[in-house]
Amino acid sequence: MAIAEALLGLDWKALLGLLFAVVVLGHIVAYVVDPHALRAYPGPTLAKFTDLWLGRTVALGHRSEVVHELHQKYGTFVRIAPNHLSIADPDALQVVYAHGNGSLKSNFYDAFVSIQRGLFNTRSRPEHARKRKIVSHIFSQKSVLEFEPNVRLYIGQLIGNWDRLCEAGAKGLSGNDGEGGWRGRDGRVWLDCLPWYNYLAFDIIGDLAFGSPFGMLKTCQDSAPVAVSQQDAMAAYGGKDSDIEVVHVPAVQILNDRGVYSASMGVLPPWMRPLAKKLPWFSKGNKAVKSLAGIAIAAVAKRLTMPTDRVDLLGKLQDGRDDEGRPMGREELTAEALTQLIAGSDTTSNSSCAITYHLAHNPHVQEKLHKELDEALGTDDNPVATFEQVKKLPYLEAVINEVLRIHSTSGIGLPRIVPEGGLTVCGRTFPEGTVLSVPTFTIHRDKEVWGEDVDAFRPERWFEQDKNDIQRTFNPFSFGPRSCVGRNLASMELLIIVGSILRRYHFVLEQPDKPFEILEGFLRKPVECVVGIKRRDV
């Protein structure tokens, strides 16, 4: 009582000072008590005391590179937060992420929840098992093949656009289609290919998850309808499409803002998050989370008003049943469709963009791939390859894998909590509650597995290295029960996209000596990739 009265008597500056002192003291006490016995592990001094070091590192957009440098300096184990150890050893993947070891996703994933917890961000094992059972058969190789016509349709639209721009570019014309527009020079059209891959990925996943594309490839811009009022949109479920009031928003931009926001917010301790949300930098991302939910709500509401026998993710989610024969409720269905949109859009577009960059940067690799594609596709004049035509082309596969290795679209160590009873990883035992992660970006640069030239883009290494070592170390889709459920779809998309696009066009970089700039939120996202595109003579 006396303390409360004394506190009430303080002005706000004194209160803030007191709060600061309490927080600092709390961090020092936690360091001294060392509940997870991490004091012996090296790392940046600030990271040993506070999560703010990691928060700042994430916010600056180069987490994977920074953590990689720390591993080069300190070795296999690096403490990157008071209760978070990064372990850069391929053997750790099989333990930290393995089936049956009991580790769960950490509270990092709470920052990714919108509408309600979905397959990606649920932290409950039974809830995850129930959802995964429903979703996994949707992504079996057999089911994914049913989506092939939808995937090919939008690749055809992208090619239609680029053919048109190539023709105009060859005449030296310029225009505004696509973010940043395009201009003709030296017989080529010059444009930033990243937004175009975003339009493609969003239209594909919009069609698969919500029953119709966002129409970005038709309008050549980043635009998607979002429900003005989320409650109204939910209420309109089962009603008429016109019941939902929508406005158009830049969905790619929103997804991007949301990725940076959630990845930065997720590394802060839960008590700090409500305060952080008030900061202007975070409030933009917070708005993005809500807008993204609005996009899913509007799209699902619209799709469910149209009885249809379409083969798409939403239809399959509706048909799905758990062990007790229960279907998903309306809100869960929307949350899962949103999960597919988030997980299945910029993962594919960032990877496609990185593949285009590396091929343009390495003309001899591009030439070799052109040769393989010309031989495989022969005189077929359909501009979009079928999965059957490209699914077993060794060099195409090596090119895609080499980009997934060197670029590491998902590069950060995905955080897991040590379960009851502790966990022994690479000879060290960690107590329950410790957060562990294995950084994919660093694992993909392990010289013992990949050779001394790990920083070089060289698809040939895929024919030289030990297959078992590679399998154990190549981690683009993660391992274990939380690995990418959409992997078959992602692989099919990448094979058809790269196979079709590379057969038809020749790419050069506008500035070959300029480094490929990446900004990382949850994913490693290229900032831009300006290329000169020319139709090949096929």
Ligand code: HEM
């Ligand atoms: C190149 C493309 C892709 C890459 C590199 C990728 C990578 C990953 C990774 C690393 C994870 C684990 C995330 C974590 O543990 O935090 C993951 C999970 C997931 N991915 Fe993908 N992904 C890709 C494409 C897709 C596609 C096309 C879909 C679906 C349309 C998809 C759906 C999911 C879902 C739902 C999860 C959560 C699975 C679970 O927790 O059970 N992904 N992905």
